[in-house]
Amino acid sequence: MKDRIGVFICECGPNIKDAMDIPQLVHFAGHLEAVVLAEPVGLMCAPNDRKKVADTIRRHHLTHVVFASCSPREHEQTFRGVLESAGCNPFMMQAVNLREQCAWVIHDRDQATRKARRMIGAGVQRVRHHAPLTPREIDCRPDVLVIGAGVAGISAARTLSQNGRRVVMVERSACIGGMAALYEDLYPDFNCAACLIEPDLDDVLHDERIEILTTSEVLSVRGTPGNFTATVKQAAPHVDPLRCIGCAACIEACPVTVPNEFNAGMDSRQAIYIPYPGSLPHVAVIDKQNCLQFTDARCGACKEACPFDAVDYAAVPAVRNLAVGAVVVATGFQGFDPGRSTRYGYGTVDGVISAFAFERLVNTTGPTGGKIVTASGQAPDTVAFVHCVGSRTEAFNRFCSGVCCLSAFKQARQVRKQLPETAIHHFFADLCLPGKTAQRFFDGVCAMAGVTLHRLVHPGAIRISAENGRAIVRGTDASGAVQQVDAQLVVLATAMEAPAGTPQTGRILDLGLDDDGFFKEAHPVVDPVAAVREGFYLAGCCQGPKDIPASISQGQAAAGRIMQKLIPGGKITLNPIVARVDPDLCSGCRTCEALCPYDALARDENEACMTIEEALCRGCGICAAVCPGGAISVCHYSADAVYAEIAGLLKPDEK
Amino acid sequence: MTVFEPRIIALLCNWCAYDGADAAGRARLDLPAQVWEVRVMCSGQVSPGMVLKAFEAGADGVIVLGCQPGDCHYKEGNLHALKRMVLLRAVLEPTPVHPQRLQLDWVSAGQGHRYAQVVNDMVETIRSLGPLAAGHSREEPLNGG
Numbered sequence: 058m059k060d061r062i063g064v065f066i067c068e069c070g071p072n073i074k075d076a077m078d079i080p081q082l083v084h085f086a087g088h089l090e091a092v093v094l095a096e097p098v099g100l101m102c103a104p105n106d107r108k109k110v111a112d113t114i115r116r117h118h119l120t121h122v123v124f125a126s127c128s129p130r131e132h133e134q135t136f137r138g139v140l141e142s143a144g145c146n147p148f149m150m151q152a153v154n155l156r157e158q159c160a161w162v163i164h165d166r167d168q169a170t171r172k173a174r175r176m177i178g179a180g181v182q183r184v185r186h187h188a189p190l191t192p193r194e195i196d197c198r199p200d201v202l203v204i205g206a207g208v209a210g211i212s213a214a215r216t217l218s219q220n221g222r223r224v225v226m227v228e229r230s231a232c233i234g235g236m237a238a239l240y241e242d243l244y245p246d247f248n249c250a251a252c253l254i255e256p257d258l259d260d261v262l263h264d265e266r267i268e269i270l271t272t273s274e275v276l277s278v279r280g281t282p283g284n285f286t287a288t289v290k291q292a293a294p295h296v297d298p299l300r301c302i303g304c305a306a307c308i309e310a311c312p313v314t315v316p317n318e319f320n321a322g323m324d325s326r327q328a329i330y331i332p333y334p335g336s337l338p339h340v341a342v343i344d345k346q347n348c349l350q351f352t353d354a355r356c357g358a359c360k361e362a363c364p365f366d367a368v369d370y371a372a373v374p375a376v377r378n379l380a381v382g383a384v385v386v387a388t389g390f391q392g393f394d395p396g397r398s399t400r401y402g403y404g405t406v407d408g409v410i411s412a413f414a415f416e417r418l419v420n421t422t423g424p425t426g427g428k429i430v431t432a433s434g435q436a437p438d439t440v441a442f443v444h445c446v447g448s449r450t451e452a453f454n455r456f457c458s459g460v461c462c463l464s465a466f467k468q469a470r471q472v473r474k475q476l477p478e479t480a481i482h483h484f485f486a487d488l489c490l491p492g493k494t495a496q497r498f499f500d501g502v503c504a505m506a507g508v509t510l511h512r513l514v515h516p517g518a519i520r521i522s523a524e525n526g527r528a529i530v531r532g533t534d535a536s537g538a539v540q541q542v543d544a545q546l547v548v549l550a551t552a553m554e555a556p557a558g559t560p561q562t563g564r565i566l567d568l569g570l571d572d573d574g575f576f577k578e579a580h581p582v583v584d585p586v587a588a589v590r591e592g593f594y595l596a597g598c599c600q601g602p603k604d605i606p607a608s609i610s611q612g613q614a615a616a617g618r619i620m621q622k623l624i625p626g627g628k629i630t631l632n633p634i635v636a637r638v639d640p641d642l643c644s645g646c647r648t649c650e651a652l653c654p655y656d657a658l659a660r661d662e663n664e665a666c667m668t669i670e671e672a673l674c675r676g677c678g679i680c681a682a683v684c685p686g687g688a689i690s691v692c693h694y695s696a697d698a699v700y701a702e703i704a705g706l707l708k709p710d711e712k
Numbered sequence: 713m714t715v716f717e718p719r720i721i722a723l724l725c726n727w728c729a730y731d732g733a734d735a736a737g738r739a740r741l742d743l744p745a746q747v748w749e750v751r752v753m754c755s756g757q758v759s760p761g762m763v764l765k766a767f768e769a770g771a772d773g774v775i776v777l778g779c780q781p782g783d784c785h786y787k788e789g790n791l792h793a794l795k796r797m798v799l800l801r802a803v804l805e806p807t808p809v810h811p812q813r814l815q816l817d818w819v820s821a822g823q824g825h826r827y828a829q830v831v832n833d834m835v836e837t838i839r840s841l842g843p844l845a846a847g848h849s850r851e852e853p854l855n856g857g
Contacts, residue, residue: 128734129751157737158749168745175748567787634753654787677786678757682796687761694753700765703721706748707769 063119067101067126076160114143125153146189153180179705186698190633197283198382207235209597210387212612232336282592283629293372300367303339310362321414324424390598393447393552402521437545444485445516448552458602461550553602634676642688649680718838727785729777735824756789773838
């Protein structure tokens with residue numbers, strides 16, 4: 058069949074019409090080779106003009122169409138729809154960007170018309186190289202991988218499970234619940250954290266649709282939205298979780314003692330241990346870096362002591378492939394390490410602890426059974442809270458975590474409740490009190506006796522040093538005066554940072570990071586739950602500092618997005634703009650394979666040529682550009698099509 | 713006497729540079745009428761053939777515009793483009809096509825003003841180099857003089 062090309066030139070109201078000579082362009086286009094029809098259109102994106110154009114395409118049996126109008130970034134899909142409604146393949150068109158690239162930027166009418174002629178001519182030449190494309194549909198997997206089993210990941214998993222979805226949760230540590238499970242009282246109502254969170258943890262542990270892989274990490278996630286294959290490595294289960302009942306007989310037998318990181322190093326644990334009282338799943342775990350059996354190949358005390366034969370030193374790690382349709386990333390945060398700055402005296406001045414350590418100190422399952430005491434076991438007569446530690450500074454983190462001020466005031470109330478006589482001091486440059494409960498909560502703190510607020514000139518205008526066994530806090534106010542407090546306990550309200558492993562996780566999962574090191578959203582304003590990689594969603598603090606309710610909301614939102622996208626039994630439409638290999642031209646040299654960002658190319662050893670997995674290909678064309686044999690072509694962007702457009706633009710101007 | 717008006721092909725990646733050019737349009741900036749845009753999916757898709765074809769067909773200059781380093785929609789396509797264009801410029805060295813006639817730069821989506829600056833600079837560079845003899849008639853005197 059001979060090419061029958063139609064050219065529709067949109068006036069875009071006055072936008073294009075006033076900037077160039079439309080009748081001249083229509084005349085020019087109408088006389089180009091293979092063009093059987095050229096028409097002006099008032100407003101191509103308007104429903105009535107879309108219908109009129111579709112009717113014209115059908116009536117004139119057009120085989121190819123050039124839409125000379127606005128940016129294809131705006132209306133390419135609309136115009137593809139016009140072709141479809143006219144019974145044509147939607148890819149048999151070329152959009153010529155007359156508005157953004159010509160009408161709006163070339164303010165001389167004659168010059169604009171001349172450029173428009175070239176653009177239309179190039180579009181007509183190019184469109185003849187377009188071939189019909191049919192998007193392929195593939196089955197989607199409705200199951201979901203959740204990375205991180207803190208409150209955000211758990212809320213996503215529970216929401217998904219409640220809607221019948223199967224979920225696999227991968228958690229790096231030995232227990233679930235994340236940071237929130239280690240807190241005592243929650244802002245603002247002093248609800249018991251364990252009472253609120255543990256039932257949810259129990260729920261997910263016993264949920265038939267949720268599988269939890271602790272001490273595990275994700276090695277890779279290949280594939281496309283709806284069809285991912287996640288490779289997960291599970292550390293060797295040296296304590297069999299099906300046999301261990303958490304009786305602690307092994308712990309009593311273990312001869313090794315190391316600082317307990319779950320209590321911020323304020324007490325110790327054995328090399329075989331249960332992370333903290335009530336941690337779930339409630340089974341022992343071996344710390345191989347410190348266990349004599351692994352460091353010295355001798356001991357065996359825990360194995361001997363276990364009444365259930367649960368200890369197995371010979372267990373090996375397992376690698377599993379999981380087929381999932383979407384991924385929720387909920388890898389949480391870490392507290393800023395105040396030792397990175399000498400001004401806080403962290404690690405050098407007795408009595409200086411992080412806000413996280415205070416949470417453990419005041420916790421009934423913590424090192425002191427919940428008693429607020431100094432390292433020497435005394436109740437402190439003076440407690441100082443320092444705000445903005447590691448945040449709002451060029452040196453460490455520019456951002457405000459938005460949570461720590463209220464956490465510090467919550468902790469002040471915990472001090473007051475337990476120690477009515479203890480003096481409380483807060484050092485801050487500014488207070489962050491957002492939301493509907495914060496101001497009232499802060500007013501309550503101000504109304505307590507014995508609370509003194511010290512306003513610093515900037516967050517870093519503070520220094521903590523040791524004098525006579527006490528911590529001396531010196532802060533400079535706006536007038537330059539130094540305010541000094543002699544404290545026995547100093548609590549540092551540390552910034553919430555992205556965990557140290559985030560850049561590596563980002564590389565493994567192919568997720569971008571923002572300027573502060575958190576995972577980047579698809580769009581910070583209108584798409585804050587989706588990650589930059591399609592099919593991936595962010596929940597909780599890995600996307601930015603937030604409080605517990607916000608983390609839970611985001612987990613639920615991520616689950617909602619997934620349920621909306623992945624319908625069980627539904628299909629996923631693949632992008633038809635993919636690369637294709639011509640097996641007659643391909644020599645199988647594998648140059649393309651190494652450069653493909655998505656591992657979409659592989660060598661077919663029988664045919665000695667490359668093959669492309671279409672579900673993985675995103676049509677970037679990097680392979681096509683490097684192929685020494687010219688064997689690879691991107692559908693819709695073939696070298697011939699691009700050459701034709703270039704040649705069309707450069708065609709000598711006939712006056 | 714005719715002023716030399718360079719003919720420049722701008723190969724724009726779909727995700728950043730093309731949108732940057734659109735942003736220049738939305739801001740109604742003044743752009744030179746002698747720069748003619750071609751959309752590709754990624755600057756890494758630009759093959760040496762596309763560039764040479766443009767010169768063969770009569771372009772006085774070719775500019776390839778991709779996403780800012782680190783922002784490539786396809787991870788590192790723009791860096792592949794960088795390596796390729798550096799090599800291609802070396803290949804052009806002994807030919808009548810001055811290597812400066814081939815440029816590579818980065819424009820992110822929304823950087824309309826940067827796009828305008830980059831293409832205006834390109835026009836100036838090519839103006840100072842004069843027309844490329846091959847492929848089209850050379851009636852115009854050099855340097856617009």
